[in-house]
Amino acid sequence: MSNKELFHLISSFYRAVRYTSGIVASICIFLMVCTIVPDSIGRFFFNKPLYGTLELNMLLMSAIVFLSLAWAQSQRGHVRVEILISKTSPNSQGILNIICWALGFIFFLAITIGGTSDAIHSVMIGENLWGVKKFPLWPGKILAAFGSALLCIQFLIDISSEFVHISSYKTAKDKIEQKPPLEQSKEF
Amino acid sequence: MEPITAGVLMIVLLLVLLSIGLPIAFSLGISGAICIYMVTGWDTTYGFLSTTPFNTSASWLYVVLPLFILMGMLSYSAGINQDAFTIANYWVGRIKGGLAMATIIACSIFGATSGSSIAAAATMGKLAIPEMRRYKYSMEMAAGCVAGGGTLSVMIPPSGILVIYGIITEESIGRLLIAGLLPGLLSAFIYMVGIYIWCTIKPTIAPPTDVSVSWRVRIASLRNGYGAVLIFGVVMGGIYTGIFTPTEAGAFGAGVALILLLVKSKSRFYSLREGLTETAKVTCMFFTIVICAHFFTLGLTVSGIPRTLVTYLTNLNMHPNVILVMLLLVYLPLGMFLDTVSLLFLTLPILFPVVKSLGFSGIWFGILVTKLIEVSLITPPLGLNVYVIKGILPEVEIGTIFRGCIPFLVMDILTLMILFLFPQIVLWLPSTMR
Numbered sequence: 001m002s003n004k005e006l007f008h009l010i011s012s013f014y015r016a017v018r019y020t021s022g023i024v025a026s027i028c029i030f031l032m033v034c035t036i037v038p039d040s041i042g043r044f045f046f047n048k049p050l051y052g053t054l055e056l057n058m059l060l061m062s063a064i065v066f067l068s069l070a071w072a073q074s075q076r077g078h079v080r081v082e083i084l085i086s087k088t089s090p091n092s093q094g095i096l097n098i099i100c101w102a103l104g105f106i107f108f109l110a111i112t113i114g115g116t117s118d119a120i121h122s123v124m125i126g127e128n129l130w131g132v133k134k135f136p137l138w139p140g141k142i143l144a145a146f147g148s149a150l151l152c153i154q155f156l157i158d159i160s161s162e163f164v165h166i167s168s169y170k171t172a173k174d175k176i177e178q179k180p181p182l183e184q185s186k187e188f
Numbered sequence: 189m190e191p192i193t194a195g196v197l198m199i200v201l202l203l204v205l206l207s208i209g210l211p212i213a214f215s216l217g218i219s220g221a222i223c224i225y226m227v228t229g230w231d232t233t234y235g236f237l238s239t240t241p242f243n244t245s246a247s248w249l250y251v252v253l254p255l256f257i258l259m260g261m262l263s264y265s266a267g268i269n270q271d272a273f274t275i276a277n278y279w280v281g282r283i284k285g286g287l288a289m290a291t292i293i294a295c296s297i298f299g300a301t302s303g304s305s306i307a308a309a310a311t312m313g314k315l316a317i318p319e320m321r322r323y324k325y326s327m328e329m330a331a332g333c334v335a336g337g338g339t340l341s342v343m344i345p346p347s348g349i350l351v352i353y354g355i356i357t358e359e360s361i362g363r364l365l366i367a368g369l370l371p372g373l374l375s376a377f378i379y380m381v382g383i384y385i386w387c388t389i390k391p392t393i394a395p396p397t398d399v400s401v402s403w404r405v406r407i408a409s410l411r412n413g414y415g416a417v418l419i420f421g422v423v424m425g426g427i428y429t430g431i432f433t434p435t436e437a438g439a440f441g442a443g444v445a446l447i448l449l450l451v452k453s454k455s456r457f458y459s460l461r462e463g464l465t466e467t468a469k470v471t472c473m474f475f476t477i478v479i480c481a482h483f484f485t486l487g488l489t490v491s492g493i494p495r496t497l498v499t500y501l502t503n504l505n506m507h508p509n510v511i512l513v514m515l516l517l518v519y520l521p522l523g524m525f526l527d528t529v530s531l532l533f534l535t536l537p538i539l540f541p542v543v544k545s546l547g548f549s550g551i552w553f554g555i556l557v558t559k560l561i562e563v564s565l566i567t568p569p570l571g572l573n574v575y576v577i578k579g580i581l582p583e584v585e586i587g588t589i590f591r592g593c594i595p596f597l598v599m600d601i602l603t604l605m606i607l608f609l610f611p612q613i614v615l616w617l618p619s620t621m622r
Contacts, residue, residue: 022465022468022469023465025468025472026461026464026465026467026468027464028468029254029255029258029464029467029468029471030464032251032254032255032439033255033258033439033442033443033446036251036255036435036436036439037436037439037440037443039436040432040436040439040440044431054248057248057251058246058247058248058251059246060251061245061246061247061248061250061251061254062242062245062246064254064468064471064472064475065245065471065472065475065476065479066241066245067468068468068469068471068472069472069476071468071469071472072469072472072473072476075469077469077470077472077473078211078212078213078214078473078476079211079212079213079473079477079527079529079530080206080209080210080211080212081206081207081209081212081525081526082209083525083569084207084208084209085208085209093209096208096209097209099208099210100208100209100210100211100214103205103210103214103218104210104211104214107214107217107218107221110221110234110237111237111238111241114234114235114237114238114239115237115238115241115242117238118238118239118242137246140242140246141242144241144242144245148241
């Protein structure tokens with residue numbers, strides 16, 4: 001298998017994981033409605049709440065956020081102030097984007113490393129939420145670390161695609177500059 | 189390093205990161221984490237980085253937000269906005285500026301089932317602008333009233349912004365939502381009176397329509413409004429009477445919207461899937477800001493900036509109302525450049541302690557801030573609703589849409605002054621809650 005094929009295989013696998021994570025996050029939202037409504041009805045009309053609803057929804061909340069992180073970044077879903085960078089050249093925008101995604105990568109790498117060690121500790125001690133019934137906390141922590149790690153991978157992909165854009169922009173610019181003036185004027 | 193110096197550096201760094209285009213959430217997180225590191229060292233910072241993201245997101249308090257977002261998405265797919273516009277058009281369409289008034293009423297009804305101003309402006313823009321243009325309404329009037337009307341969703345409960353305000357300030361979310369009802373209705377009423385006056389002064393901007401509708405048809409049309417009444421009744425009725433917590437009300441509202449979608453929509457499963465995936469994306473975007481803003485708030489706390497500001501402002505020899513106006517004015521320039529969620533997370537950790545120390549009601553301040561956020565949605569250069577309209581009508585100049593928003597800005601300032609001078613409008617309904 002050539003390096004190109006291997007890269008293609010890995011990126012396809014990553015995209016499938018990112019897509020699946022997004023779908024799981026969507027299902028988690030549906031699960032919220034499906035648990036809170038019966039819990040409220042049971043509590044109000046029959047004085048019988050659904051035990052564990054609160055704890056389960058806390059973990060679902062965390063799963064929704066962390067499993068959608070990389071997916072939201074891939075669709076540029078995170079809000080940014082573009083009023084200044086939109087005034088710069090495409091090349092400068094590419095460089096600024098690389099700086100931004102690199103900073104994001106470093107920040108979330110620290111969160112991933114810290115979150116992973118916290119998740120491992122949580123598994124080791126069998127961490128639980130203590131309510132009427134005990135509820136395991138460690139799956140939520142593992143999902144949080146996993147989601148952060150996916151976002152780090154997404155940042156690396158974004159950085160590499162910005163490099164590709166900058167180099168392709170430079171190549172296109174060089175080609176235009178090499179053409180005789182008449183040909184350039186025709187093209188524009 | 190001196191905590192205050194670290195705090196000031198944090199704010200400078202935040203501005204630099206924002207200006208190079210780093211997403212607002214990451215800018216808040218990075219600048220906050222660096223400030224914590226400068227004041228407390230690596231071990232504490234690493235501790236926060238390890239535990240804060242999970243602990244912040246895994247909270248029962250926050251569950252209400254995705255449920256409200258889902259409710260709005262499903263209501264939109266169920267066609268509630270279309271029904272609302274048809275009903276409003278039958279009832280007020282023949283009055284001077286009637287189609288514009290119908291748009292405002294429809295936006296208010298849609299706002300009562302969804303907390304998203306973008307969704308309101310986008311959907312009403314597609315529905316109402318072609319109809320107004322068909323009757324020779326000027327583009328300023330058509331675009332301005334949709335952009336302005338769209339902002340009503342921010343105030344009329346259930347409002348996502350008021351939920352976020354409640355989470356940050358720890359004010360009762362239920363009371364905040366109920367408090368938003370009268371100011372929301374007041375805003376809609378002032379918009380309608382303003383439209384009437386505008387059309388009287390300049391009749392060419394909104395010529396009268398020639399369609400006559402009998403009273404029988406008008407009354408019969410009300411039957412199509414059952415969806416909005418049901419969702420609003422379940423959510424706000426449940427919260428007001430104390431049957432539901434806001435989170436439970438959100439789940440019930442989403443459940444009712446889901447049933448309406450299954451009954452009314454032709455592409456029900458596609459709409460449900462789209463609603464769920466879009467909710468997941470918007471929730472993630474919100475909570476990335478929430479998690480990262482937590483670092484910023486921690487940075488502010490360890491730097492002692494809010495405490496210093498409170499001491500400084502309370503020692504000033506000024507009337508508390510003057511200080512409050514000064515604090516509120518901060519939102520006007522910031523609202524021109526920042527999105528609403530980031531704006532709240534940036535300002536409230538600093539300003540809210542000052543407001544409380546001056547003895548003002550947190551609920552009243554929340555409504556005033558929400559009104560200012562409405563204003564920021566239609567002010568240049570980044571009025572979000574204006575860009576939504578521009579997206580629907582790419583051929584229209586952005587300046588035309590902003591010009592159309594000017595009368596609505598004037599009306600917003602008038603509403604703000606009324607709410608400032610008469611806090612009872614805000615505080616009366618929450619005071620009657622069980």
